[in-house]
Amino acid sequence: xxxxxxxxxxxxxxxxxxxxxxxxxxxxxxxxxxxxxxxxxxxxxxxxxxxxxxxxxxxxxxxxxxxxxxxxxxxxxxxxxxxxxxxxx
Numbered sequence: 001x002x003x004x005x006x007x008x009x010x011x012x013x014x015x016x017x018x019x020x021x022x023x024x025x026x027x028x029x030x031x032x033x034x035x036x037x038x039x040x041x042x043x044x045x046x047x048x049x050x051x052x053x054x055x056x057x058x059x060x061x062x063x064x065x066x067x068x069x070x071x072x073x074x075x076x077x078x079x080x081x082x083x084x085x086x087x088x089x
Contacts, residue, residue, distance in 0.1 A: 009054030022059045030089055032062040035080040037070035044072075065089065 011019035018069040019025055032055075036048045065083045070076040 003084050006050075009051060009058060011054075011058040019055070019060050022061065026061050031082050032060065033061060033065070033086065033087065034068065035065040035076070037067045037072065037076035039069060040076075041072070061068070079081040 010019070011022075031070065034048055036045050036050060038045070048064075052062070055062050055064075063083075065080060067076045067079040070079065
């Protein structure tokens with residue numbers, strides 16, 4: 001899991017600099033997918049939103065999916081899978 005705490009991603013140093021070159025990352029990782037329910041605990045949701053914003057700023061290709069009105073529950077996982085699985089093929 002990509003965890004940053006309360007700070008922004010530093011693409012040059014975080015995670016051993018894997019995001020420092022977005023094009024090289026994109027050639028190696030064909031799908032970076034992040035999902036969260038809109039009713040998840042605030043700390044979790046805010047952290048993932050911060051990660052999403054940092055990845056956008058660093059020009060790292062990724063998918064950020066929010067399941068409307070769900071928490072850390074089965075319905076969130078079902079919606080996540082419905083969005084994620086077709087992207088694999």
